[in-house]
Amino acid sequence: MERxxxxxxxxxxxxxxxRDVGISTLGLALGGSLLGQASGPxxxxxxxxxxxxxxxxxxxxxxxxxxxxVSMAIMREVKNSCRYPFREEEILKxxxxxxxxxxxxxxxxxxxxxxxxxxAGIAFGGDGxxxxxxxxxxxxxxxxxxxxxxxVEWVDHSVSMHHDLGAMMERSRRKSxxxxxxxxxxxxxxxxxxxxxxxxFCVEACKTSTVFLDEVYLDLLDDYEQQTQVDLIREGYPxxxxxxxxxxxxxxxxxxxxxIASKEIVQEMGKxxxxxxxxxxxxxxxxxLDDRDFHEQSKRLIAKGRERFCSQLDSYGLKxxxxxxxxxxxxxxxxxxxxxxxxKAHGFLVGRPFPPxxxxxRISIGTPAEMSAYExxxxxxxxx
Numbered sequence: 601m602e603r604x605x606x607x608x609x610x611x612x613x614x615x616x617x618x619r620d621v622g623i624s625t626l627g628l629a630l631g632g633s634l635l636g637q638a639s640g641p642x643x644x645x646x647x648x649x650x651x652x653x654x655x656x657x658x659x660x661x662x663x664x665x666x667x668x669x670v671s672m673a674i675m676r677e678v679k680n681s682c683r684y685p686f687r688e689e690e691i692l693k694x695x696x697x698x699x700x701x702x703x704x705x706x707x708x709x710x711x712x713x714x715x716x717x718x719x720a721g722i723a724f725g726g727d728g729x730x731x732x733x734x735x736x737x738x739x740x741x742x743x744x745x746x747x748x749x750x751x752v753e754w755v756d757h758s759v760s761m762h763h764d765l766g767a768m769m770e771r772s773r774r775k776s777x778x779x780x781x782x783x784x785x786x787x788x789x790x791x792x793x794x795x796x797x798x799x800x801f802c803v804e805a806c807k808t809s810t811v812f813l814d815e816v817y818l819d820l821l822d823d824y825e826q827q828t829q830v831d832l833i834r835e836g837y838p839x840x841x842x843x844x845x846x847x848x849x850x851x852x853x854x855x856x857x858x859x860i861a862s863k864e865i866v867q868e869m870g871k872x873x874x875x876x877x878x879x880x881x882x883x884x885x886x887x888x889l890d891d892r893d894f895h896e897q898s899k900r901l902i903a904k905g906r907e908r909f910c911s912q913l914d915s916y917g918l919k920x921x922x923x924x925x926x927x928x929x930x931x932x933x934x935x936x937x938x939x940x941x942x943x944k945a946h947g948f949l950v951g952r953p954f955p956p957x958x959x960x961x962r963i964s965i966g967t968p969a970e971m972s973a974y975e976x977x978x979x980x981x982x983x984x
Contacts, residue, residue: 657964657974658949660787660927664901664967665850666884667894673887674880685879692882695889696858700830705863709882711875713816713844713857714740719869720779720840720859721745724810725752729778732771732809734763736788736954741781741812753777756956761789761921761929765801772809780805783814788954788962790817790923795827802829806837810865816844816857817925820899833860840865845881847926848898849888854881902926905965912975916982927951927964934981936961946977 646653666674693707700706710716721741725731726748733742735754742752753771758764763782772780782801785792798813805811818827832839840861846852856877859869877885888894906928913920913930920930929951932939936953939961943950951962965971 654944654947654949655966655970655973656949657966657970658951658962659852660847660925660962660964661852662847662850662898662902662926663965663970664898665894666854667850667888667891669891669894670849670851670884670887673883677880677883681879683879685877685882688879688882688886689877692886693858695886696860699889700860701834702830702860703863706833706860706866708859708861708866708869708873709877710857710859711877712846712852712855713814713842713859715874716842716857716859716869717741717812717814718744718874719872720810720812720842721750722748722872723868724779724812725750730775731779731781732768732775732777733781734768734783734786736957737781737783738787738814741779741814745779750779757789760791762786762791762793765793765797769801769805772805777809780809780811781814782811783816785817785821785923785925787817787925787927788929788951788957788960789921790925790927790929791921792818792821792827792924795829799829799832802832802837802839806832806839810838810840812840812842814842816842817847819843819848819895820902820926821924822899830860833862836862838862838865840869845885845888848895849885849891850894850898851881851884851888854878854884856881856885902965905968905971909963909965909971912978916978918982927962929954929957929960929962932959932961935959939981942981943977946980948974948977 689709693704693709696707697704708716710719717740721731721744725741725745727750729750731742731745731750731752733752733754735756746752753775755764755767755771763786768780784798802811802813813829815828818824821827829839830841833841840859842859843857845854845856906923909928910920918930920928923929935958940950954960954962966974
């Protein structure tokens with residue numbers, strides 16, 4: 601009954617939805633745009649928190665979401681957001697399992713992929729265990745493992761800013777690692793390794809360790825189905841794959857992530873669960889799962905923005921990585937904290953430091969208007 605109610609809600613017609621919530625509510629929900637873009641911060645908030653006036657190109661968000669379909673589903677379910685989403689979470693896990701070709705017992709939800717990474721780091725990297733990870737990369741798993749009493753062995757990127765899988769394997773064996781972390785595509789570099797190399801590494805590393813494969817950015821690729829390593833989970837390897845609704849789906853503010861793994865690994869991570877997703881986040885994720893038109897639009901617009909930005913970098917002779925993510929990591933020739941200050945003075949927030957690349961910066965792809973304005977800021981910094 602609950603599943604039918606949710607599915608009926610997600611499939612409500614536009615005409616019926618407009619009748620129920622009213623045109624004025626639609627304007628508030630969609631910020632005056634049928635593309636689902638949020639309106640700007642209110643004047644009073646800007647006065648109290650002036651930093652909100654800056655355009656954020658630091659968070660690897662998808663500025664084109666949420667989709668209209670998601671926005672409509674959220675408004676339809678607002679009246680039920682006084683409830684905890686325990687039943688809706690089970691529906692979402694069922695839908696994810698169907699999509700992944702697994703069972704609901706192979707799925708664990710989290711507050712974004714950050715919580716998923718934290719659970720894995722604590723469960724398999726704490727209590728004196730060793731974690732092997734590349735550097736630089738996303739730090740959530742490693743930091744939580746260290747806080748839980750683990751030790752992290754860092755392996756530097758190759759000169760092309762890819763994971764050095766050979767060095768990681770050697771370090772894992774030599775240090776008897778209990779957990780290996782790979783982010784593919786990586787952040788901040790945005791580089792991706794061939795799927796056959798990732799598969800070979802995971803198969804070998806899983807002989808002695810649990811492997812966490814962070815595929816948060818992978819669904820931005822057109823050949824995602826050929827790149828994902830979900831088959832290894834079906835084959836029984838001790839592999840955890842992390843995913844998120846923050847990137848392609850455009851739902852960063854709703855904080856919905858998940859992992860797929862064996863039933864035993866999911867149970868082990870679940871023992872350390874810290875929180876639960878919010879009701880409207882679950883509704884948004886359910887509505888977005890099959891919104892393929894929006895997925896294709898996201899990928900197309902992000903790739904177009906990335907290409908345009910790289911062309912500008914070329915015009916200034918600035919090196920950058922061959923990123924496939926919704927961001928680009930590029931050389932600035934300016935110490936990154938100083939670069940942050942200069943760009944903030946022009947109204948932009950840019951990526952944090954990623955040692956040892958102290959004069960490189962990661963820039964998230966914004967809307968065409970945001971990127972056009974950023975081009976003007978770059979002209980002032982690099983064109984002088």
